[in-house]
Amino acid sequence: MDEPRTLKAPWPIIEHKESFEVxxxxxxxxxAFVYFEDEPGRQRATHRLSRDEARRVASHIARIPEYIAATKDEVK
Known part of the structure; x- marks a missing residue:
């Protein structure tokens, strides 16, 4: 049986033209890719997040290893 894949921390965030990549x-x-739109009219039409909203979502995703580690410490 194949071993489960582990995703090594920390998870960096890379900013692209219209997205953040974790x-x-x-x-x-x-x-993950978290997409955003800077232009308000296009943002509403495409239902994309603002740059700040997308950055916050990406930063929360990047912190998942910290949350998991904290949970493991609480269980011990």
């Missing part, structure tokens, strides 16, 4: 520490696995 990767694992090795940079070889993309965990």
């Amino acid at each position: 990767q694992d520490a090795s940079g070889s696995i993309t965990i």
Whole structure:
């Protein structure tokens, strides 16, 4: 049976033209893309987040390893 894949922390956030990308520490696995739109009219039409909203979502995703570690410490 294959071993489960582990995603090494920390998970950096890379900003692109219209998205934030969350990767694992090795940079070889993309965990998430969070898309945004800067222009208010297009933002409403495309139902995308603002840059600030997308950055906050990406930062919360990148902190998942911290949340998991804290939970494991509480269980011990």
